[in-house]
Amino acid sequence: MEASQVIPMPATASDVSSRRAAGPDVGLRLAEPCIVRTDLPDGSFVLRSSVPLEDFDRCIGDWLARWAAKAPARVFLAQRTDSGWHTVSYGEAHATVRNIGQALLDLDIAPENPVVALSDNSVNLALLSLAAMHVGLRIAVVSSAYTRVSSDHAKLHAILASLHPGLVYAEDAALYGAAIRRAGLSCPVVYAQGAAGGELPFSALCAASAGPGVDEALRSITGATIARILLTSGSTGAPKLVPNTHEMLCANQQMIAQCWPFVDETHPVVLDWLPWSHTFGANHNFNLVLRNGGALYIDDGRPAPGLIERTIEGIRQVRPTLFFNVPKGYDALLPYLEADEALATALFERLDMLFFAAAALPQKTAERLRAVARGARHRSLFFTTEWGSTETSPVVTSAHFSSSDPRNIGVPVPGVELKFVPCQGKHELRVRGPSIFAGYLGDEEKTRAAFDEQGFYCMGDAGRLADPADPNSGVIFDGRVSEDFKLTTGTWVSVGSLRVRAVSAMSPYALDIVVTGHDRDEVGLLVFPSAKLRALANDQDGTLCGKSLGLVPAVRRALGAVLADLGRGAGSSQRPARAVLLSAAPAIEQGEITDKGYINQRAVLTLRASDVDRLYSDCQSVIYPNKISQG
Template identity: 85%
Template sequence: MDARQVNPLPSIIPARRAAAPDTGLRLAEPDILRTDHADGSFVLRSSVPLGDFDRCIGDWLTRWAAREPDRVFLAQRRGAGWQTVSYGEACATVRNIGQALLDLGIARDDPVVALSDNSVNLALLSLAAMHVGRRIAVVSSAYTRMSSDHGKLHAILASLHPGLVYAEDAAQYGAAIRSAELPCPVVYTAGAAAGEIPFTDLCAASAGPGVDEAFHGVTGSTVARILLTSGSTGAPKLVPNTHRMLCANQQMIAQCWRFVDEGHPVVLDWLPWSHTFGANHNFNLVLRNGGSLYIDDGRPAPGLIERTIEGIRQVRPTLFFNVPKGYDALLPSLEADEALAGALFGRLDMLFFAAAALPQKTADRLRAVARGVRHQSLFFTTEWGSTETSPVVTSAHFFSSDTRNIGVPVPGVELKFVPCQEKHELRVRGPSIFAGYIGDEEKTRAAFDEDGFYRMGDAGRLADPADPNRGVIFDGRVSEDFKLTTGTWVSVGALRVRAVSAMSPYAVDIVVAGHDRDEVGLLVFPTAKLRTLANDQDGTLCGKSLGLMPEVRRALGAVLADLCRGAGSSQRPARAVLLSAPPAIERGEITDKGYINQRAVLALRADDVSRLYSDCESVIFPDRI
């Protein structure tokens, strides 16, 4: 459906929460209905119907190209400045690239596969593929850049059966791609060899009537993107996202955040398009609402966070998205530099976090910095969803000081709470939910219950059992929780967030151990600052030696003692060890978004788990400070 024919939405009235600060933004008030079932489960849904939404992603691009052709759509760093592409320029180039894809005979079911980081060219190629009814699959660049063994990449390519493969620079990505010996065209922005295609050749094609015919043939059920899950427990699953899913989800977001529907957001973003947060949420939100996306070439890591800081000073975004690890990396600079804080918060409508739980201490520090440089209260919020839900299921479109509150179901989505162990497992149904994994009927059957609800694998509980409008508290991953030998269930998510917050600034992240053990233990990834305190002879951190340092043992022992006070056995860490190596993305220990994978770390670091439960002198105990 065309957005110009959208039905009028219910009027928005001020939130009922008297304590909520005035952010100056138009936010929908939650109106959530609850239905209870005899088996102890219950379902939440919004009373507000989902409004009409567009037919396909290309409708957004063509609309803004017609209305405001000169408005900046995409920008990428070039030297000290930015190379920009307007909506009019983007639409014309997308049509030309679409013609080139048709001329190359790319089949509808054979995706255009990209192996590079975010760039203007990747954005244009992705939109071109979707414009002519083809699908784009962006594979994490970690499989090519950070890994010397390309076996997993080659297996992924074989499962995707690409119709075309793209990468920015052959010097960086060529070895991995060429060793795969692919029977399809390969395109590079730079360094294309004989038999390979320069990206400029795609742009040089001249769009003909076939492009318009293909565009008008795109329907809601046409697959737009294929995303890969992390694959931590085996081969990555292939998740198809249709145009209907993606367009419906952006309509859901707009009905919660009315202010994005009333302006042109300016976004500086590094989050990778190989994941749903960066691609389906952030990229689509900018495009749907006629905004400007400045592609950040920084990362939340030493030596790269400086690029993000420079980008903040130059762009002064109106929306800012990040993962908890990203905010931890930014905070020291924001607290020390009032001008930088003003650049980030000065004209910001919304600060947003997702992908992992945010420690309360981090949120409080960010709010404190914002108060020092702005007059109105900061709208600091989150949403919850997954790759399979394209992605938003719940939205905290109201004020909450609790970072665990993931909000309420967005319009059009049903959220079911099913008793599981000592928690409630969350399941979801609606037009933005996928229909099944590509080429894996067994995993598809296991992913849905008998009523067609997708099993998220997460747990949740009502913030206020008497009022579902107060939101849902994220209660960890059901699959991560385990039992001690006493039979007590350990809520990994809750303990991890408490521990990370308490161990700041010593720990960058934590993994909870203790399955079939008598007590809970912590594997601690130390911060870069802490890692500089102890090096072995070749300059590499030795976790054991760091754990032997008296000042480190005293500090972390005191933290463990505080965590244990008043806590039951399931939330009382009895020991901890410091790890030598940071989490490795290429081994599946962490995603591009910075989220630690509990199961992968525990499996891959079995020796450290054994050390944790030994009497090794590097083990830190709360009662031996």
């Protein structure tokens, strides 16, 4: 049976298994979950799809070649310029990729030495990445924040030393040149703008003439050939190097297509800012567009003041059919969508799917998005998520059904096994399948620690069945096992569930929240204050630090009321007893936050130990729950 032909089951009365008939309801073809559970003697159990994984392509280059032959004039890539959108068709991209591939072969780059890029998303970076993979080389995109935001570039230089690049690329020598020169590299350096003596202009790579060696290199690629190297966040030390093979990436896109049959039929139009230094932006979104012959409009905006306006302008111009974002991105967009009916229509009117990932979405954010969508379209919105990691290329589970619970991360995709292992009162999630990596580059010790005796990769996340009696109901994300802790009472604190509740409750006063209480009597919150909170304190210029903000009566009343609401009816493990406001924003160069906006709990607690001490010192800036009226 072909999975793409299956229509979802009708709804049941149970809220926890709310698999509404998403296909008829939202007008899309979605595969029906067909999940089998196998219980193991040690108390673990494994979920897998009974639908087999279908054949998938051999390598990334086959996707580009296919669409260049089928639809050479169709827009593949687009980037905003001062005069509009610069577009590149599939035929143009294929020809340029082959030429750049020839230039890379002429430079005689060893297969184990990756092509390393330091810049933000661009058409040039897309073409260079595809060219490297086309001729059997590896592309490694390093977050541009290590160059643009960092002050000393020590982490960047350590990353470059661990990668041993065969070539380094950056868009603009004026922005990246100083940091690259200080790295003392011996490999070729390429710039799209500003190349000086001894450096190569990107135009020179494009000007090469592809020869038979390019086609020979493409034919020699196997599934085991490494296509991309991604870096973990490095929050607990140096970033780990994660190799993604062509087999991993091609298998994963086939898994996605079997869950979302409509992507095979619609040639998606995507406006996306998510960085290609992350698996979400690169392996998921970029590859989804390419595999399915869609158009990718590169968004030069970000979910931040002064940049979100670029995303808004892009939405008006592109009117996407698929839209991907992280929870922080939706938080930034929502005030504009709620205030501007034309903008909401531009986003939602022809949208097939609204998607979030990378962090848990607060329930309040989900409800606001659905409310805006209802006013801007005539059919229901398919609002969904998936779950995975850098090491899983990335999708492990897919919510290819409708659910009212944003914590529901779906069911295992075809070809992947998901194991639930009892751990600290929860179930740790472990995965196995053709889209899972084999180990970290150059680190046998961390590789051994990452897998169990049955070859399952240990994700470090926890999950539980939405309905224990029905494995098709989906998996509820239950936080990070490594983030949970015990109070001195011996009570386990589920950090993930509490953090999502607190972030939702403190909207719009908190940018984000970190939960504290390890070996303490009470749960506390470290709060990154938002501009809205500063405005509440009549401090539009942001001159008050976190400590003094916490002394403002209006701030104390507002957050005290939130803490009181959070504590109503909750046990000690889910009832914050105190909070403090942090002075400094989370630092990306120190691993406190990624450039997708995800807060790293452990890194913040380590780097801000003095704020944790302040939280439990009963000083004047500590905020406590307001007393609840008994009347």
